[in-house]
Amino acid sequence: MKPPPFAYHAPTDPDEAVGLLAEAGAEGKALAGGQSLIPLLNMRLAAPSVLVDLNRVAGLGGVEVDADGVRVGALVRHAQLEADTAAAEAVPLLGQGLRLVAHPVIRNRGTTVGSIVHADPAAEMPAVLALLDGAVEVRGPAGTRTVPAAEFITGPMETALATGEIATAARFPRPEPGTGTAFVEISRRHGDYALCGAAAAVTLGADGRVTRARCCLISVAPVPLVVDLTPQLAGGGAQTDEIDEAAAVAAERTDPDDDIHAGADYRRHLARVLTGRALAQASAAASASAAYTGADR
């Protein structure tokens, strides 16, 4: 299991990287953390003739936290983001998702943006981006653009990136005040891709009533499946029966496949169970958040 031969470039300038990839066309591949790409190379399931190593490209590192949220550069390793306390404070769902990504050793090398670009339907970070209505910053031969999360992942392992384009950063917006989030999943072994996973965000108003509720399910659809459950939960107190009903709605929207690890019906069942658990945890987190508890508690 050795990679096939390829031409290798390690540019330092982003435009040079884009130029090299554009020149290589469909034969080119960008390398960041490599934790998904290199296994494919080793198994010769991918055989690009040109590999553009982004690891030396200037300006792709760094986690920036501001009033809008967290901007994560393309070379930020999962572990680096996980350790960033300002980012965790601004967007708790980042940490809730990151701790579920493979194992710490993989997170030491793998990048969060790379995971989003890889677009595995079972991956956590694309779901985090989607649930938060984040966006991906893209640089290409024609310049830069920003692609909303909902438009970025177009299918299993497929994204809106055109030939020659690279994702330079991902933006994770701060959830609105009063929002609690949670990410739960079930995998066969610790660290495996999930059989099913559910991220949830529940926002409570000053009266403690739900104003907005959404979930994002992984491994049960071709892309991270965002379901708006506000109609089911708005105005209520996120009681058990309300959550159950909302979870059932979410599960109905899934379209899982049978595979060697789990049947489709089981996955759909998990979607319901895990959506319920995620909603319950998220609403508990929302209740505990400073925005809701206010000064009088």
Next chain:
Amino acid sequence: MSTRMFGAPVQRSEDARLVAGRGAFLDDLGAAACAAAFVRSPHARARIRDIDAADAVGVEGLIAVYTYEDLSGPMAEPLPLLIPHPSILDSRTPYALAREYVHHVGEAVAMVIAEDRYAAEDAAARIRVDYEVGEAVVGIDAAVAAERTVHEGMADNVAAHLVQEVGDARAAVDAAPNSLELDLDVERSAGTPLEGRGVYARWEPASSSTGSDDGRLRVYSSTQTATGVRAAVAAKLELALGQVEVVVPDVGGGFGVKIVHPWPEEVMVPWAARRLGREVKWTEDRREHFVAAAHERAQRQRVRVGFDDSGRMLGLDVDLLHDNGAYLPYGVIVPIVTSTQLLGPYKPGAYRVEFRSLYTSTVIVTPYRGAGRPQGVFAMERTMDAIADHLGLDRLQVRAANVIRPDEMPYDQGLLFQDGRPLIYDSGDYPRMLEMIAELVDWPGFAEYRDRAHREGRRVGIGVACYVEGTGPGPYEGGHVQVETSGKVRVATGLTSQGQGHGTVLAQIVADELDVPLSDVEVTTGDTRRMGYSVGTFASRGAVTSGSAVALAARRLKDKALRIAADALEADAGDLEFADGRIQVTGSPVHSIDLSTVAVLSNPLRYAFDSASAAATQFSGSADYDRPPVAEGEAPGLEGTDYHSPLRCTFANGAHAAIVETDPDTAEIRILRYCVVHDCGNLINPRIVEGQVQGGVAQGVAGALYERMAYDSDGQLLNASLMDFLMPYASEIPSVEIAHMQTPSPLNPLGVKGAGEAGVIPASAALAAAVEDAEGFRVDRMPISPSELFELRRRHAAGGVPSVPARPSPASAPSGAAADAPAPSSPPPAGAAPPEGPDPSEPPVPSAREPR
């Protein structure tokens, strides 16, 4: 007298090297060797129309491409059937490279040699093979149906068929007051050592030392048998045995798969090394290991059992369908082991077992740790639980009614075992084993725990399973022990090590025999240059056979040392003893001679090479001119060689109990406690035995809850990676609580029994029982995943899976359960009182560890 090493939990002598990164595994050798890669069939069934290597020629670094057409003589014949057996109807074994047909995905079709593995893979990818694709036969159903056959020229897919019967079992079942029928199913798994296979060979040109005009071959192989590979390679390459040396370096796990020999790669690499006159190395990669090595376990079982109202078996009638994969190189050892070891610690009444071993278009099936026993134990223990449920009896009580009592030992089951010798249990105390497992897991206390868990909305269950394991089969192993003039003791045995700690355990035995420090003893395994006669490492036989052999060899050495020392000390040999590296007049340390000096005296010299050896030279001391320097009947050197050839296997035993929790919503299965009672006779090194048990249990849990080989109907293995073959991490494996029994074997000088496989054997049975107990419905198929448990729940709710009744609380000790069971032959040892019924005056003690 120094501290006795036998029985001491000493630290392993192997470890310092391994933790420093100085291990020498196969791929760590041969830095200058060129690399081999194989073109492997992508089809499960095909005829090869053409192989075209033209595209590969331009690959930089390519040295050679070989196909079947390049082979001749024995190399062009099929690989051997290693263990012939009269039950085999049609034995098919592979060719070193496929000849016309391929019969499973992964079969080697062509060999590429290149300067490194990268180039070899580049070239292999460019070799075009034109296949005429046929239809595969996958799974036992398809094999039985025989709408098509795996092999050309066969009318069906039956490789072997055997019936063994003791008494008239079918009549006994029919006549019994109660009878049950069970259909059971076990899926494939595989040993999957972290180091795959590997072979490295070099050809040495002829000299007067090679004993031939055409040179000598050195083969390094990651194998479980050095002598087996040597004999097989010599035969295939038409070399004299003396022209072939096989050296087994550090081996990164075996678990049975590496006892198969010679693999196609194991003959092709030496063949190419000789042909090219270059060092050649092949290191199996992970994907190759999944599709080109071996798997095990898959069986379909039908059990009919008749029993009386106390649960005692009167007749047992078992029908096994065994999937042996595409070829049968290892014969029918696995189904024979299942057929015989199925009986476990029990008396079946009349017994009939019939197996059919079936070809399928999949990777070969050969022994994987446990070697057919996990399946047999699954059948027997599922049957025990079914009997208990049928009668409304406690599950341990039914087992107690059926076990062989100590006063019935040795117990002849009336069958022929896998070593071709009678299945006679040598020793064991099975009633005590049941008492101990009940005590360790707190079997009587579980009902209270279950009730408490139920009140919290949790589902928990307990299961138990017992086994008897024939270990340490012959024909023999050898030991060679030599004391050097430095006083260092060199020990050699022929079998190989894959992590069992032979280097430590054998040294412990010899250190005791010679009364020398453990640090002075060094052990060599798996090197035909040091021990040419050996069988190999399999069937939990290392400690039994090589342990006994090195003890006997040390005793021979001692006899010789005493003769020399008696001369030197002018004492009677009978008055001498070994003490702290010396031989002394008994009780008189001042009249002594160092073993190193005895070693000097044992080898009369002409030439000195150091001050110690000078003492043995011809002018160095008084000589008896009437005797030759080496006395008649003696040989130079302070050494001894001997062999242990056991009369038959020695039978270890044990019982496992598992407590599981199943998630009512997600159907996840978690092990809360895992308890093991284990009897492998005298313990040489308890630390190593416990390590073997823990590792075995981990593989057992893996096979029960995580691992399977997922073939599609075309014979493609869908999970040929560690991403999808779910070998567990630490997060999936429970801590194991172990209690030892030590019932010595009368069949070897050390009183030991094998320990290597035991941990894996009853795990699937115990976990199936525990999941069944938690869920309240029958579990008759393993492994079981959460998705499958979810499906079972749905089918059970729809009436498609039978319920099991609420289990009675055990009211008394298991050994006293059967009303007419004789009392145990000896009272239980102190501190091991049989568990008693709940005492209302005592507060209930939670028995299951709380989940983390």
Next chain:
Amino acid sequence: MTEEQHDIRLRVNGIPHTARVPARRLLSDCLRHDLGLTGTHVGCEHGVCGACTVLVDGRPVRSCLMLAVSAAQHDDITTVEGLAAPDGTPHPAQQAFGECHALQCGFCTPGFLTLVAAYVRDNPAPDEEDAREAVTGNLCRCTGYQNIVNAVLRTAEITREQDGGAGVPHARPSAEHDGAAGDATAAAPRTEGGRP
């Protein structure tokens, strides 16, 4: 067709090396076959087993999922051969694995040792659950992990003993180590580089 070769410089266990490799050479193969450091083992070449784990700038990574040319961009690599002190004193993890019988065949062991060395450096007082989670992500087929978990705890204990005892900090091969005197968790080498 001639494959382009790259001249790379790798600092491994504190020693600078040069190698001439094609771009596709995996770091694991470069360490083993180009530099002769065969202590790092290869068990799956798709990042699951962890036998090839080495420390890159002090952090455990899979060397089979890294190209040697990419690794050359980093400051420092530590393999199992570099864990012991220069005088040969075993690293606490190496000592603990022997004491706890945390290895059988020894093939996966180098990957566990580098992992545990880094873990205990960063987490000096793990409990059993922490220890088990720390080694989850590396596969061992022999031990059933129980003794490996024990060895993690023992590594931490030895490290504390050493720090509280003679006060001899465990030597680190990397000359570029920050060398903070107040670092009480001397264990695996780590270079705090300005990685992006």
